Amino acid sequence: MKKQTAMDADWIATARTLSQALPYLQRYDGAIVVIKFGGHAMGSDEAMESFARDIVLMRQVGVNPVVVHGGGPMINKMLETLQIKSDFVNGKRVTDAATVEVVEMVLSGRVNKRIVQAINGQGGKAVGLSGKDANLMICDQTHPDLGFVGTPADIDPGVLRTLFKDDTIPVIAPIGAGRNGETFNVNGDTAAGAIAAALNADRLLLLTDVPGVKDADGDVVTELTTQQIRTMITDGTIQGGMIPKTETALDAIENGVRAVVILDGRAPNACLLELFTDHGAGSIIRQKA
Numbered sequence: 001m002k003k004q005t006a007m008d009a010d011w012i013a014t015a016r017t018l019s020q021a022l023p024y025l026q027r028y029d030g031a032i033v034v035i036k037f038g039g040h041a042m043g044s045d046e047a048m049e050s051f052a053r054d055i056v057l058m059r060q061v062g063v064n065p066v067v068v069h070g071g072g073p074m075i076n077k078m079l080e081t082l083q084i085k086s087d088f089v090n091g092k093r094v095t096d097a098a099t100v101e102v103v104e105m106v107l108s109g110r111v112n113k114r115i116v117q118a119i120n121g122q123g124g125k126a127v128g129l130s131g132k133d134a135n136l137m138i139c140d141q142t143h144p145d146l147g148f149v150g151t152p153a154d155i156d157p158g159v160l161r162t163l164f165k166d167d168t169i170p171v172i173a174p175i176g177a178g179r180n181g182e183t184f185n186v187n188g189d190t191a192a193g194a195i196a197a198a199l200n201a202d203r204l205l206l207l208t209d210v211p212g213v214k215d216a217d218g219d220v221v222t223e224l225t226t227q228q229i230r231t232m233i234t235d236g237t238i239q240g241g242m243i244p245k246t247e248t249a250l251d252a253i254e255n256g257v258r259a260v261v262i263l264d265g266r267a268p269n270a271c272l273l274e275l276f277t278d279h280g281a282g283s284i285i286r287q288k289a
């Protein structure tokens with residue numbers, strides 16, 4: 001028999017990976033996958049590039065990816081430069097009139113276009129939107145104490161379906177339109193959950209800067225029930241920015257999303273490993289069978 005060369009070994013490894021991925025490629029053909037790309041996950045140029053590559057590959061194998069992004073750290077930086085003070089209550093930014101202007105400029109401007117450009121740079125075709133475009137996300141005020149923070153009330157995903165047909169990847173900034181001309185700042189996880197529910201998405205991937213939801217000992221819980229999440233929020237195991245993330249998972253599951261995964265967006269090929277391997281990645285919360 002011919003001696004196996006290093007190149008053959010590489011090829012065999014690739015073929016093995018591909019054959020294992022085949023059932024998943026079939027399962028996700030035509031599926032809608034909403035991906036929330038958090039501000040902490042997009043920290044470096046490498047992370048941005050690797051994310052963009054994953055998204056383009058997903059599209060190439062027949063998935064309809066929808067990107068909803070955050071940008072909390074980038075907003076913080078601009079508010080600091082402008083010397084505007086900012087506070088968070090349960091992971092949501094208290095947003096006055098001056099703050100909401102900055103939030104919209106940073107999210108719909110710099111952050112949104114950076115992601116669009118990264119995806120296009122990898123050979124994809126991305127279009128940037130916010131909840132204001134084509135009435136995608138109409139919001140009500142969440143609570144008067146939070147100012148211009150919005151809760152998605154009316155989602156019209158029509159424009160997204162049009163983009164899918166045109167092989168285009170939507171990239172959405174979590175800014176909502178009010179019914180009286182207001183601009184609302186929406187937590188990125190909340191926006192992604194509402195959009196995923198309106199699309200009856202197969203998967204919602206919440207990319208962040210930790211490998212998953214951790215228990216009291218700091219170990220990642222790979223599979224979580226909705227009841228476990230409620231207990232972990234009540235007893236304080238889940239805190240800060242992880243509260244809107246896990247609450248989003250509960251709402252999304254209740255409103256028709258098949259499964260939600262919280263995972264580390266900085267890990268190489270995070271989205272692909274989650275979708276196309278047996279072991280997946282991060283913490284998964286599934287709809288009850």
Ligand SMILES: Nc1ncnc2c1ncn2[C@@H]1O[C@H](COP(=O)(O)OP(=O)(O)O)[C@@H](O)[C@H]1O
Nearest residue numbers: 038039040208209210213214237238239241242
């Ligand atoms: N039980 C928990 N497991 C994992 N992370 C947690 C937990 N409780 C709080 N966190 C915090 O939540 C953070 C993720 O939320 P956030 O900073 O808002 O991320 P992003 O900007 O990616 O949306 C983690 O970096 C971690 O510090």
Ligand SMILES: CC(=O)N[C@@H](CCC(=O)OP(=O)(O)O)C(=O)O
Nearest residue numbers: 039070071072092093186187188
């Ligand atoms: C209401 C609210 O808190 N909105 C967020 C929107 C950005 C966001 O969600 O960014 P990350 O995903 O990077 O945290 C904010 O102002 O920071």
